[in-house]
Amino acid sequence: MRGIFDHPLPCPRVFEAQDIWHFDPSQTLWDIWGVQTDAGDLAQVDGASLWVMLCAPRAQDPDMRHTCARLRLLMRRDRVWHDCGNLLPDGFSPGSREWSGSTRLDLKTNVMTLWFTASGRRGEEVCSFEQRLFHAQADLVFTRNVPVTRNWRDLTQSVINTGQLYTDVARTPGIPGRIKGFRDPYWFRDPANGQGYLLFTASKPEHQSTSHYDGVIGIAQASDRYGLKPFELMPALIDADGLTNELERPHVFVYHGLYYLFWSTQKQVFNPSGVQGPTGLYGMVAPSLFGPYQPLNGTGLVLANPSEEPLQAYAWQVLPSLEVVSFVDYWGLKGRDPRADHVLKARQFGGSIAPSSYLELHGAKTRIVSTGS
Structure with missing residues (x-):
């Protein structure tokens, strides 16, 4: 990552007021991902694509959304977004909140x-930072041209974290702003051998870590073809011990024979005594899933928020089509700090779908082609 500020940062355009819109002004949306096929492509159903985001009632303190998050199903048809309601039925999740993950659809x-991610425990009086990975299945049907999920079933804990390979966040949760991770499961089938895996955000266990900044990208191997049984944990795929506390929303796909692995990291979770980086989308490339990896663009940085609006978006996902989706975080600040002004913080939190960017990938080099509407 050294030298990251030696060159102009790769940035999309600054968002404007017309970029910030909501299905329902009383709701907040964040952490978007597409419903994909088993091969990773965006699933197309009846001429539309399906998406999932986290959702919560809009509050004066935007940080409170993490204490009541639910998964929300969305549809995009002819560039128009439609809200399709909560993805999971009430009381189905074993957690007190539903946090990010990934979704696959069998088109046949x-x-x-x-x-x-099931965060906390159902019925707990005080929200905890415990994070467990689960999976389940449902039938997708269309009612009056609106997608609906029915018959949710086979809820299974995807992996059991014993604390040997990754921090057990039930015992070592961290502190607000620097919580430990065991979340964001992302399904990937390796086209080289057909084996299925889960990638996830995790933290290095204390007995192996050299720093409080001990973020890693974890991986687990499926024990059956479709990932419906418990997975087997494996050693971390990417280790950022000593550098940063979080490598969030990891995801990978194969493009022109190379494996591109991406994640998001915020500026404030970098080790202040080490190499610094901006809030942005980072990535590495390798000839196989298990490496060896080299940082994209020499530093790992693929996309950063504009310097004049360093908080405008977060939680990027790169699709195999090279569309980059994210959500609007704090926009239109013009150099002001939302942490110092509660009114500003509430007013300038977007909580909506951000304009997409588009990439070009050429080996270990990337370039932002455009930012759409």
């Missing part, structure tokens, strides 16, 4: 498989 059977 219309069976949807969801891997997600």
